Amino acid sequence: MIKIEQISKQYKGAESFSLSKLDLNIKEREIFGLLGPNGAGKTTLISILCSLIKPTSGTFSINGLTYKKNRKTLKKQIGIVPQEYALYPSLTAYENLKYFGSMYDLHGKDLKTKINDALDHLGLLQFANKKIDTFSGGMKRRVNLIASILHEPRVLFLDEPTVGVDVQSKNVIIEYLKQLNAQGTTIIYTSHHLNEAESFCTRVAIVDHGKLIVEGQPKTLIANNDGAHNLEDVFLSITGKALRDYA
Numbered sequence: 001m002i003k004i005e006q007i008s009k010q011y012k013g014a015e016s017f018s019l020s021k022l023d024l025n026i027k028e029r030e031i032f033g034l035l036g037p038n039g040a041g042k043t044t045l046i047s048i049l050c051s052l053i054k055p056t057s058g059t060f061s062i063n064g065l066t067y068k069k070n071r072k073t074l075k076k077q078i079g080i081v082p083q084e085y086a087l088y089p090s091l092t093a094y095e096n097l098k099y100f101g102s103m104y105d106l107h108g109k110d111l112k113t114k115i116n117d118a119l120d121h122l123g124l125l126q127f128a129n130k131k132i133d134t135f136s137g138g139m140k141r142r143v144n145l146i147a148s149i150l151h152e153p154r155v156l157f158l159d160e161p162t163v164g165v166d167v168q169s170k171n172v173i174i175e176y177l178k179q180l181n182a183q184g185t186t187i188i189y190t191s192h193h194l195n196e197a198e199s200f201c202t203r204v205a206i207v208d209h210g211k212l213i214v215e216g217q218p219k220t221l222i223a224n225n226d227g228a229h230n231l232e233d234v235f236l237s238i239t240g241k242a243l244r245d246y247a
């Protein structure tokens, strides 16, 4: 479904490549985890796949469609949950979602039902008419997620959807994503929560220094890595223990 061929990215003015000749295939209905240390290139790859930025070289297609030729069709088929909140703080949750829905030509009763259903599923219906700036981090993450799925995308990209949220919110988010996946949505997400990725993802890729290091089912990667008991052991054995600070 997603075919990535030899994607490289060098940001303007940067000395090195943030992605280097990366190849990857993601199948329909997968829950695919992009894992890697800080600065590995995960956000860069997701941003390219969502056409927020252009690759320096290489190509990709989603469902056989490319942004160059099929921009409008593709835009309707994908949903994006960015790392930063895309919400308007002085508007209510409902007003925010109405706005995002209208960007995908959703209006009236249909939109209202979709918004209320999603708010209900994510435990937010009673807060529908409260302003976003009164919401906790976990509540904002859940509204951010709803904003990206109202148009029922076939592929959903999420950049660290459970960062900075409590365990309760995290569980609700993961369960909702599993439900979307069971209904046919392909999910590609980045995370630093390796326990979460191990149980949530059908397949993961570990990237480091802009390169794909390994990919496979979590259980296969664990079995193939001597002495590894879980995905975190695999991750540390592949990426090492050195800190990855950058500024």
Ligand SMILES: Nc1ncnc2c1ncn2[C@@H]1O[C@H](COP(=O)(O)OP(=O)(O)OP(=O)(O)O)[C@@H](O)[C@H]1O
Residues within 6 Å of the ligand: 011, 012, 014, 018, 036, 037, 038, 039, 040, 041, 042, 043, 044, 045, 246
């Ligand atoms: N706009 C930019 N201009 C220049 N360099 C950038 C830019 N955005 C990212 N980079 C660099 O590209 C590399 C990959 O960054 P990226 O944000 O894709 O990593 P990441 O794996 O998502 O990291 P994190 O886990 O910290 O979010 C880093 O070295 C980063 O400094």
